Amino acid sequence: MLNRVFAANSSVVAEVRPSPNHDERAGGGSPDMIVLHYTGMQDAIAALDRLCDPLSKVSAHYLVFEDGHVVQMVQESRRAWHAGQSFWAGETDLNSCSIGIEIVNPGHDYDYPDFPKRQIAAVTALCRGISTRNTIPPPRVLAHSDIAPSRKRDPGEKFPWRTLYDSGIGQWVKPAPVADDNGVLALGDRGDAVTGLQESLSQYGYGVTVNGTYDSVTHDVVAAFQRHFRPERVDGVGDQSTRTTLRDLLSHSTRVRTIAAGTRPNL
């Protein structure tokens, strides 16, 4: 595979550094999902080198440094290798349908610092451009942890999803307040309430089997949901706040779909 420099897809890109780690998108379609990651390495340049190393077999379309410097490594038309084994809304080849953005942050293993404002501004501008060039439904702007909940925690609970949402990127609802309640669902629980929670998570797109048992996958998926939508407490426990936030999110996305489909209810 030739490692030619290509023209950047986005005006936000400051530098093109081609990675050899890409192939054809299955089915040849255009992307309809954005997956956000953190690099999880102490050294940003080492992360860039790894994403361009033919031996690593990993890549992403974009890398965003702490100061907002954006490097493009793979053209948007190509399939970058960032998702790994993953699932969302019935699909398992998420590299084929997505754009991958790596955000420089050392992550949970190295003190997990806050994301600087300049970096988030660059991520937001990049996502807006991607959404202009492609059709990205708001619920399909996701965390790596959403699509691989048992393996991944990135970009993590400090990622400011609300800031992106306020700029028209992704889906967000105000989280229901966290309170200690009696009706929590946790590992090992069984019954209709667990089934209901699993159905709701699955309806949103998460990879959980609806079996009425609060198994380890359910725990991991709830933790991923919390990291994205109820970040105040990430513990994998199905408390009332988590369930209410999920319910609000589902009714919000149904409303958005209804309006988008032109069947706006009479107001």
Ligand SMILES: [Zn+2]
């Ligand atoms: Zn990742």
